[in-house]
Amino acid sequence: MTILLLAGTAEARVIAEGLQGSGITAIASLSGATQRARPLPLPTRIGGFGGREGFVAYLNEAGITAVLDATHPFADRITARTAQVCAEMGLPYLYHLRAPWLPDPGDDWREIAREEDAAALIPSGKTVFLGTGRQTLDRFVNLEGRRVICRQIDPPTAPFPFEGGEFLIGRPPFSVAHERDLFAALRIDWIVVKNAGGAASRTKLTAAQELGIPVLMIRRPATPAGVAITDSVQSAVDWARAR
The missing domain is CATH 3.40.50.720 (NAD(P)-binding Rossmann-like Domain)
Known part of the structure; x- marks a missing residue:
């Protein structure tokens, strides 16, 4: 079993720490959009996959058995592609989507x-x-x-x-x-x-x-229909552990 963690958010870092601490075999992936990104406590690949075909090839070559998507809420193209590819390949997929901001009294x-x-x-x-x-x-x-x-x-x-x-x-x-x-x-x-x-x-x-x-x-982009979503870091780690 090898989990692919699509990272790039603060929550992804905490999830990576949870995966590493639980002894789960996982690989983190960063887009490379930010230079000198802080290292994650998992083996990490940096850069794009080369489109849909490249992503499918990587999943097969790396022996990925499940994908945990903890990318930015506005990385909607990556999320939509990942969810669709996982559905077609029969790979378990979970989208960690942090809760949106809501205004407090006094906000304009x-x-x-x-x-x-x-x-x-x-x-x-x-x-x-x-x-x-x-x-x-x-x-x-x-x-x-x-x-x-x-x-x-x-x-x-x-x-x-x-x-x-x-x-x-x-x-x-x-x-x-x-x-x-x-x-x-x-x-x-x-x-x-x-x-x-x-x-x-x-x-x-x-x-x-x-x-x-x-x-x-x-406003946030729409999330893909029919995918499993959590806003809890612990739930994401538990999901990976259950795989």
Whole structure:
């Protein structure tokens, strides 16, 4: 038995520790999108699989008997492909999906369906903090006319894709105090985030509430129909143990 753990989230790291501590034979996989990622306590492969055919080939070659998907809630293409391939191959599949953020009293959140919808709500001349990462940055091109600050973990390898934008380099986790001081210093008017969930990255939302900054919350993509889902790290480890 060999479990494939599709990792890349804070919860995936805890799951990896649980698998390793339980003596479960498992391999972790990272996409390689983040440079100098912290090592996991499991044998780890880094990089894509080469599409659907490459993924199927890897599952067969590595003798994978079950797949535990703990990727980011917005990695919907990876999740959809993985769920479909596992169903076709008869491999047990579990999707660990952390609970979404819900607003607290005092939060000023507006939900949007797509990155492109942000421009309709943010007036020209405002300063915008993007906590959405670099991979979907080009979808905000219609925010020209605002000062746009995009935070990412690694230094940029290309210029900002539109005028008025700038990169801010930072490696999480960030405390509430750090985020509050940062937003105040940058004079942020609006914050745009994906509804990724998770306690570690909610600090920016707490800071936004304390400063009275409105937040545009990008709605999560739909999850594949008919797949087993858990939001519990312990349940994910127990599932793997039962395999």
